[in-house]
Amino acid sequence: MATKKATKKAAGSGAYGPGEYVADVTEGIARVEDLPAPRHIKRSRSYPKRPCPRCGHLAYRNRTCTRKLHDLGSLADGRPRELFVTYSQHRCSRCKIFFNVDLSDLADPNSHYTRRVVALAVRLVIEDGLPYRAASWHLWRDHRVFVPFATVQNWSEAGGKKSR
Numbered sequence: 001m002a003t004k005k006a007t008k009k010a011a012g013s014g015a016y017g018p019g020e021y022v023a024d025v026t027e028g029i030a031r032v033e034d035l036p037a038p039r040h041i042k043r044s045r046s047y048p049k050r051p052c053p054r055c056g057h058l059a060y061r062n063r064t065c066t067r068k069l070h071d072l073g074s075l076a077d078g079r080p081r082e083l084f085v086t087y088s089q090h091r092c093s094r095c096k097i098f099f100n101v102d103l104s105d106l107a108d109p110n111s112h113y114t115r116r117v118v119a120l121a122v123r124l125v126i127e128d129g130l131p132y133r134a135a136s137w138h139l140w141r142d143h144r145v146f147v148p149f150a151t152v153q154n155w156s157e158a159g160g161k162k163s164r
Helices: 002-012 115-126 132-143 149-157
Strands: 041-045 047-053 058-075 080-089 096-102
Touching: 002 041, 047 080, 058 096, 058 132, 058 149, 115 132, 132 149
Parallel strands: 041 080
Antiparallel strands: 047 058, 058 080, 080 096
C-alpha cells in the first residue's frame, strides 16, 4: 500500500521517470540569436612575470587581454558555456619581443572553440560516422555548443588540426 502512495506522489510531483519523453526547449528555433543565453565562466592566465620563450629571461607583464572561447555546455542548465580567459602579454627587456601566455592547452591560435569541442566534433564524424550536419546538431542537442556544420567539416578534413 505504501508503494502505491509513493508511486502516485512521484508521478504527481512532476518527476520524470525512465522512458518518459521530455521535449527539447530549443526545438524549432531557426535563428542563432534566439538560442538560450550562454553561461559565462571567467578564467585567468594573467601572471606578473613569465620566462621569455627565446632567451629565458623573466619578462614583466605589459598588458592583459581577454579571449572568448565556446566550450561544451551541459543539459543540466540547458545553456551553452563561454569561457572568458584573461591572459597576460609580456615584453622581454633583453630580446625586445612581445609574447602572450601559452593558451594552447585550451584552444588553437585564432580559434573560437576549445580543444574539447574540436576533439568531440572530429570524433563524431570519424569514429561514429555521422554526417557533418548531424554532428553539428548532435553538438547542440547533447552539449549545447553551436558549431556550424562547415566548421565541423573543416576540422574533420584537417584531422582536427588547425591549418596555418
